[in-house]
Amino acid sequence: xxxxxxxxxxLLHLIPAFLIGLSGCxxxxxxxxxxxxxxxxxxxxxxxxxxxxxxNTSADPNLYEPLLDRRMRDAIAAELVKKGMLLDVENPDxxxxxxxxxxxxxxxASPDFGYAYWFGYRFNYNSADFPGxxxxxxxxxxxxxxxxxxASTNELVWRGVAEGDINVTQTxxxxxxxxxxxxxxxxxPNRPASSRPTSR
Numbered sequence: 555x556x557x558x559x560x561x562x563x564x565l566l567h568l569i570p571a572f573l574i575g576l577s578g579c580x581x582x583x584x585x586x587x588x589x590x591x592x593x594x595x596x597x598x599x600x601x602x603x604x605x606x607x608x609x610n611t612s613a614d615p616n617l618y619e620p621l622l623d624r625r626m627r628d629a630i631a632a633e634l635v636k637k638g639m640l641l642d643v644e645n646p647d648x649x650x651x652x653x654x655x656x657x658x659x660x661x662x663a664s665p666d667f668g669y670a671y672w673f674g675y676r677f678n679y680n681s682a683d684f685p686g687x688x689x690x691x692x693x694x695x696x697x698x699x700x701x702x703x704x705a706s707t708n709e710l711v712w713r714g715v716a717e718g719d720i721n722v723t724q725t726x727x728x729x730x731x732x733x734x735x736x737x738x739x740x741x742x743p744n745r746p747a748s749s750r751p752t753s754r
Contacts, residue, residue, distance in 0.1 A: 583733050587714040587740035588686055593704075595712070595742040600642035601634055603627050604651045604677050604703070626652060629731045630700060633738040648711075649703040651677040654720045655693045679703045681710040696720045698733045702741070714740050 589595075630650060631641055639648075679701075681687045687710070690699060698720050702712040714737035720730065 583736040585736040589712040598647040601648040602646035651701040
C-alpha cells in the first residue's frame with residue numbers, strides 16, 4: 555500500500571490559523587490607566603522603585619512572597635527600561651509603587667491604610683488631587699496596580715491597573731509578567747499634556 559506524503563507547502567498555510575487558535579486559549583489581560591492630564595510625561599527619563607515601609611497592620615504575613623515580590627520588581631523595571639527609561643536610585647524622575655489587592659478576609663488591615671494590602675506595606679505619596687483615585691481596598695480582589703509618582707513633588711501622576719487577574723497564592727510568574735506588560739503598555743499616555751503648567 556502506498557502512503558501519500560503530505561506536501562509541506564500545503565501545511566504551511568495552516569500554521570497561522572493554528573497559532574491564532576492557540577493564542578485564543580490564553581485568557582487576555584485587560585488593563586486600564588488614569589493619569590494627570592496636566593503632566594508632560596516626556597520629561598520623565600529616570601525611575602526608581604519605591605521601598606515600602608512596614609504598616610501597622612495585622613495582614614497575614616503568610617501572603618508575603620519575597621521571591622514573587624522580587625520578580626514583580628524586576629519585571630516592572632525591565633518594562634520601563636524597554637521604554638527607554640533609565641534606572642536611577644540616586645536621582646530618579648519617577649518613583650514606582652505597585653500592589654495586588656486581596657480579599658478582605660485575607661488581609662485585615664484597616665481600610666484607612668489604603669495601599670498595599672498584599673504585603674502589609676504602605677507607600678507615602680500624595681494622591682489627593684489624582685483624578686478618580688481609589689484606595690486599593692476598593693478594587694476587586696486580584697487587581698494589580700502600578701503607580702508612578704513624581705519624585706520632585708511626591709504626587710501620583712499615573713496609575714495602571716489590571717483588574718481581577720492575580721491570585722497571590724496561586725498565580726504563576728508568566729501571568730504576573732503578562733499583567734505587568736499589559737499595564738505598562740499604556741505608558742506613557744498618548745495624549746499630550748494640557749497647556750496648564752506642571753508642578754515640576
